[in-house]
């Protein structure tokens with residue numbers, strides 16, 4: 639868990655790793671949302687809900703992993 643502690647939220651649109659667009663949030667990521675054919679999307683608690691609906695290729699039903707403390 640401590641490995642991911644400095645991870646930053648990429649929500650709610652889930653900018654890809656080669657492209658930092660898609661987010662204006664700088665909060666620490668707390669959850670990781672699984673996606674199809676893409677790296678998991680790390681998001682803060684505020685953007686967890688929106689990212690499930692707005693980010694591309696999110697699995698449904700969602701698979702969410704807790705990676706940090708709120």
Ligand SMILES: [Zn+2]
Nearest residue numbers: 647663682685
């Ligand atoms: Zn966020």
